[in-house]
Amino acid sequence: MDGILPLWKPKGWTSHDCVAKIRRLYGTKKVGHTGTLDPEVEGVLPICVGQATKLVPYLTETNKTYIAEVTLGSSTETEDSFGEVVEQAVVQEDFSVEQVQQVLDNFIGYSVQVPPMYSAVKVNGKRLYEYARKGLTVNRPERTIHIERIQLLSDIRKEGQRVRFCFLVECGKGTYVRTLCVNIGDRLGYPAHMSGLVRTKTGSFDRNSTYTIEEVQQAKEKNAHLDLLLPLSAGITDLEKVEADADLADRVFHGQKLKMPEGLTGTKQFRIQQGDKLLAIYQSHPSEPGIAKPAKVFHYEQD
Structure with missing residues (x-):
């Protein structure tokens, strides 16, 4: 199975x-x-x-893709709508779509992000949320994140003293969209929090x-x-594929090193398959040029 x-x-x-x-x-x-x-x-x-x-x-x-809603005018201890409000402000500006998209564009590429206190990141062997639940704040390690694209998806809705809008973001591992919403609010000059989130793609x-x-x-x-x-x-379609004959399949089954296949576009990792069956993931050998070694080998019950 x-x-x-x-x-x-x-x-x-x-x-x-x-x-x-x-x-x-x-x-x-x-x-x-x-x-x-x-x-x-x-x-x-x-x-x-x-x-x-x-x-x-x-x-x-x-990469993961999300649709998030950000609310300007209040920030919370958890950076989402489920935490206690820690700061409020009346949003006076009438932001245009162009203004907001310009701010969003500034987040494309690599940047540094500090994970929220209410998160599962470990510091000194404990999850950050364990400190937060005790009312403690600790120094959090910065992490480099990457945002591939970010796009405004809705009108800028003014609701009383607050403003809401939705955006799509495609980002790399380790990105906290909650924190991104807070950062967007900072760029627009107001406290903010994430008021909704759906992951649409992994x-x-x-x-x-x-x-x-x-x-x-x-x-x-x-x-x-x-x-x-x-x-x-289906989980690693981004890796280039090498189709195995019976001889190659046997060598892979026993975890042998291989010559790097011809025709690959300079990738350091590739997958070896027989039809739909994934046999192994190989990667370039760190000390033997032109040689690939197994990273993962899969042995099925019928084998």
Whole structure:
């Protein structure tokens, strides 16, 4: 039982709740998710089953796409709408679409971000939220993030003393969209927080390819839940593919080093497959030019 379940995480569930549910439905402990979503956030959460758990680090590294709503006029201790308000201000300006998009454009590329206190980042062996819940503030390590694109999606809505708008952002690993919303507010001159978030894409998996918890349960009742699992190769479509003949498949099965295949476009990693079956992920050898060594090898039950 090996494959990737493209799940749509519902609001109110933790990512661990989803993993626990899939473990029960599929009858295996070998299940992992590919990037934590806060409980009140819904969206694409690929779940790896069986040998697909070896791909968790690769899927965690992929770009994620979100649709977020930012509210100008108040900031909170958690940087989202569920924390206590810590600062308020009346938004007096009538921001234009062009003004806001210009501010958003400034975030494209690499920048430094400080993770929020209410986050799972570890400092001195403890999660930041553990300090925050005790009313403590600690120095947080800066991290470099990358934003591929960011685009305003809605009108600028003035609601009493506050302003709201939605934007789409495609970003790399480690980006806190909550903090991005606060930073956008800073650039516009007002306290701000994230008032809504949906993850619409993780790597090659988008909303249209996902299943809900209810759909997985219904498939289980019909004994068709295994049909929902995608092949392992679906999780690493960004890696160049080498098709294996019987001899190469045998060498890969035994974890042997290989000559770097011809025709690759300078990539340091590539996947080796037989049809849809992912046999291994190889990478260039750090000390032997022209040689590739296995990074991950997959052994299936039928083997």
